[in-house]
Amino acid sequence: MPTMLDVTGLGHRYHSKDGEHVAVDGLTFTVNAGELVCIVGPSGCGKSTLLRSISGLIRPTEGQVRLHGDVVDGVPSDLAVVFQDYSRSLFPWLSVQRNVEFPLKKALGRAERAERARQALEQVGLAGAAGKYPWQLSGGMQQRVAIARALAYRPALLLMDEPFASVDAQTRFELEDLLLRVRREHDTTILLVTHDIDESVYLGDRVVVLSKSPARVVRTLDVDLPAQRDQITTRESEAFVALRSEVARLLHDRPAESDAAGTDSANSSAGASTNGHRVAAKPATAKQSSARATDQASEQASEQDADQAADRGPAKDADRGTDQGADEAATPVKAEAAAAPKAKPHRNGQGGNRNGAKNRNKSGGRGRARR
Numbered sequence: 001m002p003t004m005l006d007v008t009g010l011g012h013r014y015h016s017k018d019g020e021h022v023a024v025d026g027l028t029f030t031v032n033a034g035e036l037v038c039i040v041g042p043s044g045c046g047k048s049t050l051l052r053s054i055s056g057l058i059r060p061t062e063g064q065v066r067l068h069g070d071v072v073d074g075v076p077s078d079l080a081v082v083f084q085d086y087s088r089s090l091f092p093w094l095s096v097q098r099n100v101e102f103p104l105k106k107a108l109g110r111a112e113r114a115e116r117a118r119q120a121l122e123q124v125g126l127a128g129a130a131g132k133y134p135w136q137l138s139g140g141m142q143q144r145v146a147i148a149r150a151l152a153y154r155p156a157l158l159l160m161d162e163p164f165a166s167v168d169a170q171t172r173f174e175l176e177d178l179l180l181r182v183r184r185e186h187d188t189t190i191l192l193v194t195h196d197i198d199e200s201v202y203l204g205d206r207v208v209v210l211s212k213s214p215a216r217v218v219r220t221l222d223v224d225l226p227a228q229r230d231q232i233t234t235r236e237s238e239a240f241v242a243l244r245s246e247v248a249r250l251l252h253d254r255p256a257e258s259d260a261a262g263t264d265s266a267n268s269s270a271g272a273s274t275n276g277h278r279v280a281a282k283p284a285t286a287k288q289s290s291a292r293a294t295d296q297a298s299e300q301a302s303e304q305d306a307d308q309a310a311d312r313g314p315a316k317d318a319d320r321g322t323d324q325g326a327d328e329a330a331t332p333v334k335a336e337a338a339a340a341p342k343a344k345p346h347r348n349g350q351g352g353n354r355n356g357a358k359n360r361n362k363s364g365g366r367g368r369a370r371r
């Protein structure tokens, strides 16, 4: 499989009045065409910074990102992003159909746009909701719309930043399976960031495990599970349990007992970073599997942190996009960035529309704010 995305020695430092903060440091990994690669790392380690660098929303301070061999120095035209916070990523004043069509406005004529949107909505099971507004939909449905918008664009690479972190557990499972199905049917290349260990193993062909801040690649694991996955039987399988335990150990910097004798894993867990290096997972012991409860507790804490980070991350980019004006949003990346009403739309629609229009007007937006 040819390499689609090549991240080499990527570093990013934020500068503020308090000084310099190194968010990611020397990250190196690749994503091949047709792969679904999951990035998993502790809360605050720099996952969103990494995705924003890949999507060209921020410029890395070190290293580089190449897409199809070309250095990324702006938002690539064939890339789409789905963010965690669906309530900020859709335009509340546009119908579902028109939200999905939006990034296609410059590239396609009206009829083709409408057809693409229709197909994408059908793929995500929302054919009947095309005429509704985002605020008339459940959270899970809104995230489906965001996914449909990305799919309609037919990106070479789909980036997903904690895409299912804001929905309930049952909806999350459904959306995970939707993603696997869509990916199978369309051979989409996907890079998905999550802090959920189980999700990374369930979805990924490979899992890239990041260290605590500043993010470095601790290890890349091949997920040697059957392509056809099932929320119950896959998660119960020995191979799944072994892999998720391995990821948990790497995240928690705890070497497996068998690794203490000096295996590759022990070296990595002890801090010898193996950037971009791949190994297969080792079988889990009962003790390793019991790490699950601890991880779940830490993941719950991470959920809260992730919510806060989402308020900071996409919203910040969104501000930038909004300043540019929503009409300039040529790709789903820019569309996501441009949308972002500051307040969560109200379910009755009034608040949603008003907020959206207000932000848009502030930023110099025209026309659509009147809807």
Ligand SMILES: Nc1ncnc2c1ncn2[C@@H]1O[C@H](COP(=O)(O)OP(=O)(O)OP(=O)(O)O)[C@@H](O)[C@H]1O
Pocket: 014, 015, 016, 021, 022, 023, 041, 042, 043, 044, 045, 046, 047, 048, 049, 050, 195, 213, 305, 306, 307, 309, 310, 312, 313, 316
């Ligand atoms: N604009 C910014 N200015 C200064 N520091 C920032 C900025 N954005 C992020 N950071 C810091 O960089 C680090 C990495 O942030 P980032 O949001 O990339 O992490 P993350 O792994 O995505 O977090 P989470 O898992 O909580 O979503 C954090 O310490 C964060 O506080």
